[in-house]
Amino acid sequence: xxxxxxxxxxxxxxxxxxxxxxxxxxxxxxxxxxxxxxxxxxxxxxxxxxxxxxxxxxxxxxxxxxxxxxxxxxxxxxxxxxxxxxxxxxxxxxxxxxxxxxxxxxxxxxxxxxx
Numbered sequence: 001x002x003x004x005x006x007x008x009x010x011x012x013x014x015x016x017x018x019x020x021x022x023x024x025x026x027x028x029x030x031x032x033x034x035x036x037x038x039x040x041x042x043x044x045x046x047x048x049x050x051x052x053x054x055x056x057x058x059x060x061x062x063x064x065x066x067x068x069x070x071x072x073x074x075x076x077x078x079x080x081x082x083x084x085x086x087x088x089x090x091x092x093x094x095x096x097x098x099x100x101x102x103x104x105x106x107x108x109x110x111x112x113x114x115x
Contacts, residue, residue, distance in 0.1 A: 001110075002026045002041075004034040004060065005049040005076070010099075014047060017103050018110075031055030035063055043071045045110055048093075050077040050084065058084075061091045072113045076101060 001023045003014045011027040018025050026041070028034035030052050038046070046064070050057035057075065064070055073093040075085070085096040094113045097106060 001045045001047070002028060002034060002037055002043045002071075003047040004028045004031065004052070004057070005047070006030060006052045007049070013103075017107070021107065031057065031060035031063075034060055038064060038067055038071070042069060044114060046071045046073045047076045047106075048073055050075060050079045050088075058087065058091070061088060061093065065092060074106075074109060074113065076106070 001018055003011055003025060004027075005011050006029055008029065011029070015025045015027060026037055026043070028037055032055055034046070034048075048057045048060060057077065061073060064073065070092055075088045075093050075096045076099065078099045080098050088096050095109050097109065
């Protein structure tokens with residue numbers, strides 16, 4: 001799993017939760033770092049924020065389409081906007097979750113996506 005967000009505390013929370021569930025978790029503080037990790041590794045799940053410095057999540061999502069293997073992407077963002085959510089889903093995201101989120105619900109969504 002790769003978690004991409006500019007909020008260090010949120011990344012630590014995601015890391016702690018999913019490492020405890022047995023997931024291997026990498027984190028990235030921005031889109032540039034995420035794309036580099038995606039070129040070097042294969043991930044089954046990418047949790048992707050939209051509002052980040054240097055490169056926003058929509059751009060990262062578009063760039064991921066160019067990869068050999070497009071991972072399962074779940075957008076996890078504070079952007080409460082239906083057109084943006086629909087655009088993310090059109091590009092290929094599996095789900096769109098707004099912050100604050102329920103950690104148990106996120107775990108269930110990830111399990112569903114991985115089936």
